[in-house]
Amino acid sequence: MTRILLFNPNTSTEVTDLLVRVARPFLSPGSTLVPVTAPRGVSYIATRAEAAIASGIVLDVLAEREGSFDIAIIAAFGDPGLGGARELMSVPVIGLAEAAMLSACMLGQRFSIVSFSRALGPWFRECAAMHGLVERLASIRLLDEPFASLANVQDEKEELLIDLSRKAIDEDGADVIILAGAPLAGLASRVRERVSVPVVESIVAAVKQAELLAALNPKKASAGTFRRPDPKASLGLSPALERLLLAEPAEKAPSP
Amino acid sequence: MTRILLFNPNTSTEVTDLLVRVARPFLSPGSTLVPVTAPRGVSYIATRAEAAIASGIVLDVLAEREGSFDIAIIAAFGDPGLGGARELMSVPVIGLAEAAMLSACMLGQRFSIVSFSRALGPWFRECAAMHGLVERLASIRLLDEPFASLANVQDEKEELLIDLSRKAIDEDGADVIILAGAPLAGLASRVRERVSVPVVESIVAAVKQAELLAALNPKKASAGTFRRPDPKASLGLSPALERLLLAEPAEKAPSP
Amino acid sequence: MTRILLFNPNTSTEVTDLLVRVARPFLSPGSTLVPVTAPRGVSYIATRAEAAIASGIVLDVLAEREGSFDIAIIAAFGDPGLGGARELMSVPVIGLAEAAMLSACMLGQRFSIVSFSRALGPWFRECAAMHGLVERLASIRLLDEPFASLANVQDEKEELLIDLSRKAIDEDGADVIILAGAPLAGLASRVRERVSVPVVESIVAAVKQAELLAALNPKKASAGTFRRPDPKASLGLSPALERLLLAEPAEKAPSP
Amino acid sequence: MTRILLFNPNTSTEVTDLLVRVARPFLSPGSTLVPVTAPRGVSYIATRAEAAIASGIVLDVLAEREGSFDIAIIAAFGDPGLGGARELMSVPVIGLAEAAMLSACMLGQRFSIVSFSRALGPWFRECAAMHGLVERLASIRLLDEPFASLANVQDEKEELLIDLSRKAIDEDGADVIILAGAPLAGLASRVRERVSVPVVESIVAAVKQAELLAALNPKKASAGTFRRPDPKASLGLSPALERLLLAEPAEKAPSP
């Protein structure tokens, strides 16, 4: 049984529930989801500052849950803390944006990211750059107006998001659309017949990429830039994180 | 049931058999493999010229088999004919190199491609560039000496390929190794404990990415650069390909 | 006498005739044109799939004609099969797009490609990328409407193509215009006084670049990525191509 | 009087003291340093994970000290939390790496970063990429052996660091050397006569760039990607950071 930690770094439990609801039907028989919501932070991460805050919290939570999962998904588009988590943990860690973008690459040459808040632009762009995928990114298209509630933003803005998707296709040359952001989970399947190119459902991409990594069963790197760091003392961090930073590097035992 | 066409564009049936043998244990319950070997061409594609020859043959075979599969894998590292096939077919098509490289991206920042013949270098490099992944490519490391037989090249060269992998890690900064080329299928799991970073098994990556795309169930683009081309008359091509080029664009019917 | 093979990979003999008509007045005394039209394929190549089909046919025809020419021009903008042909043949091979783009580089910093069919966009863009010239490409501007006949498309669309050229100059920053595609041969000289920057006539550029290469009289590479590949057996290919793939690498004899 | 917050995101007070000792002689009459050491974290940040941890702590400390400084220096080479801090704070914030690299750009075409621990490599490289300066980076050269104490690492490794600098010049094409990392503060002036190109003292560069920004007296952006984010509620963060995230955007009052 592959235990997939689905960690929502936002504090919004209704978004976590939504992600689980959308992802669960796509799980393979041998997989199970372990949903966790951020105990601290903001209800939805949108800016560089909020992503910086979240990145430490991601490490805290993964450290605390270590041993209870076989692979982790950081389920906020933008992938806060991904590099550090991939370095520190002995099991694979992937990001929601990473999974969606890499999956989109197989459906066309360039993809556009469409979402509901202008504030997300810089973070999304830096995320694509961090993954070396700027050449594959046609555009980022964002709404620029308030929304009533995070839980219902995908219903409230459905028409406007379809309009943005069309502009991304017609004006920016997108071959694929990613409806980005955890609060939009499930929208892709609802709008797919009204958008003229493939639409990627990010959380489904993430769960299936997690299963792919489980199948590849990669060993933990003991060399390269993602090897486990040398043990290091720390001051004032959470006990779990302090312990993890102090731990000796050890290779993950191979699957039997 | 998802029917995955595993098309080996090389004429070597023992390589096709090997790919099936390695991939089959990783298939999900709802998937089945349809293995096909190139009826024309060379026993293993290595150069730009051989890839150009193969790209037309890929289209021929996919056109001929149309309707008998739900997704296709072009199972030669280098992905001959991928762009054209993705454009022309109404179901998703992925390449072995594409699947391996995108999967490697989730295991580190930069990957190296390691294989058994110097002749493969230019084609592999142009393949990485075509996919916009040069920034993620640490190096291509290739043996430069003859091998006794294609069917046994992975046994014959195992030690040398491990040595190359180590050089890629130590000197080129690779976080991940891809043992590239269909004749090396199955080698990754055998050498994994002797390489200090994750090693990607390309055909397993390809089969799981195929299942991921099946889960995403993308519609056929009717816009963007991978929309079905306009119908066009042709001269002297295979009947199946002639028919496919003449067909009216039609969106894939949505899944029930 | 330098025999320049002018190979039109489209099946349209009127386009071949047009290319010859436009190019011939620019031939140097020591050069002669050997025009050949594709025996198979489509009347004009526009998509990735059609380019993939053409690339194998290019190799077939060049293999069959080997020995009857001193240099070859692949006379479709997009350069199908160029890399493979350059690798395989012992004499120089150049592409129509390559010759036009490199020539344009000497007339300004950035050029725009203007042509008559939207379908050509992805292929042209990938061609510019293949040649490493994206930084020099200001834009690709294409008409998006049907045309009555290929043979007369340049007359029918003359005004619209001039309009597109002006937009490329005013909005995209083009210093040079390339009217791209074999069916537009001859148009550049007709519209030159109505476009405010230099307009490159692709087939004239190709013929003069062919003569330049003849003057440089380059030896066939026996090293690097364009050395003659090792001999390789094949299955089901044309006799000429099978023979060429099997041939021992041999350096071109130096000119006396 | 310009109050420059010199925030060391490492927990090592002796490094903070060292930075102040090196920087103070270069302060202009109108400037004063406000040194602060991280209350939590690790004694020296080296990995992606440690940088992620530090980035949240940077925001905490800056939020807590808000109003007590006119400009802030994040004094760890690698610039943890820089983007978020620049976004959130109403006064300018700069990074030690940023200041050193931009200053190096005025002394040559390409610079090399030389430091004392192999673990720093990935973080430094990602920092240079984040600043869009990869084209200016000749190489990163790092020692790969343990050191006795952080406080004395610059004395212990002086010869080896000079050797690395020479290799960066001779083999990598460096025009300028940056001795990177807060624990190396002061070393540049000691070794300058033994290195054949300019050596940048990072903390001096940072203090002078801080004074430059004070002279430019930039207003806080109310547009663009560094405008003050919209107010947002949070959960479980430090009181100061919670307050800052909740604050209404307000432009910095212009200097009288």
Add this chain to the structure above:
Amino acid sequence: MTRILLFNPNTSTEVTDLLVRVARPFLSPGSTLVPVTAPRGVSYIATRAEAAIASGIVLDVLAEREGSFDIAIIAAFGDPGLGGARELMSVPVIGLAEAAMLSACMLGQRFSIVSFSRALGPWFRECAAMHGLVERLASIRLLDEPFASLANVQDEKEELLIDLSRKAIDEDGADVIILAGAPLAGLASRVRERVSVPVVESIVAAVKQAELLAALNPKKASAGTFRRPDPKASLGLSPALERLLLAEPAEKAPSP
């Protein structure tokens, strides 16, 4: 005392006076300005040809004044002759554009360059490319209409330049504005409250960067690409330049 040569490579003495007037209040106690106006050339450099003419004149003037300054600013946005001067002179030389662009990098991710004449576009773009800063450049926005007099262009066009700045912010994604060109000196502080992102005053940036370099007190490179060239005889050049080209490389004596 640091003597900063402020060399205006334009022949317009009123522009030199303006630069001095704007810069002087920002000088540190230990600095003094040595203003010099080009004795030959054009009143304001705008094109590649004029920049080429200026680059030789820059070398002439710097050679002639050698020994009378400790650092030099080439005070035309576009930095004519900068590379050669940096190579040839034993003291640091910086450009007005370089100083402004590097300073802007600390105030946001991308900057736009705004100026008063369309003719400046190619030169400014090539300047940004020369400095490897294209990734940080959001756009160049230029007026396209005549102006009455160079001395008053900043007053005459103030409103239009503010409009262009706003377009750069809203449409091109600029985080920072550089009002470029020596004739616009002083305008930044006048318009700052009407532009919603930081506006960089180029000459202030240049003077403070000059003081920063004076603080770093870099030695003259005796290796790398900015080492003093080997002595070389010349013909028909100005006596000072001839002498400088003939001089033996000598390291700048370290400051006492």
Add this chain to the structure above:
Amino acid sequence: MTRILLFNPNTSTEVTDLLVRVARPFLSPGSTLVPVTAPRGVSYIATRAEAAIASGIVLDVLAEREGSFDIAIIAAFGDPGLGGARELMSVPVIGLAEAAMLSACMLGQRFSIVSFSRALGPWFRECAAMHGLVERLASIRLLDEPFASLANVQDEKEELLIDLSRKAIDEDGADVIILAGAPLAGLASRVRERVSVPVVESIVAAVKQAELLAALNPKKASAGTFRRPDPKASLGLSPALERLLLAEPAEKAPSP
């Protein structure tokens, strides 16, 4: 009759003679060479400073000779003053490096530049960057030792230059070699049988590219970044250059 100005921006008349001797046999019947040697400057340009000096002299000489040639070659590898000359002159101007590099692009994917003096490296690299050809440049390989005389450097260093060429092929991945620098004119044909990839003779490439441009007969741009600049008064420049800067833009009359 096409009059091709072959302008050597070095003051060495024996190099001019050599260039003419090598180029003349390749002239087409309708072409004639007009050789000119720089009246001022250095005997061979090697550094950024010397290139800056030369760029003004190039404009002086071209202005003075205006009307006496139909196309100009700036015959120093590095192309001093090319951009300005192309802007200012009403006839085409090309550079020796530009012509050689663009020609090399048709003979392989990447070329290496091989020459006789280490001092040339930065200038050559910046030249390749200026032309947007860095992606096509495999390496620059330079001798690092004195030579006896410029006139005989190609004989003296023949063996060493062949060695460097082999290293460029074997270690750097060069498909083509450019023996760069006017003093090496004629060497390519002498060493061609001893180098395993094509060797480009730069001056032959330049003369044939000049004839190609003559065949294309481009009009002078009246738009784009190479349009004739607006008339401008100047001070202290050569009479011819002053006159040219003052001239009204006028389109070149079309050929009859």
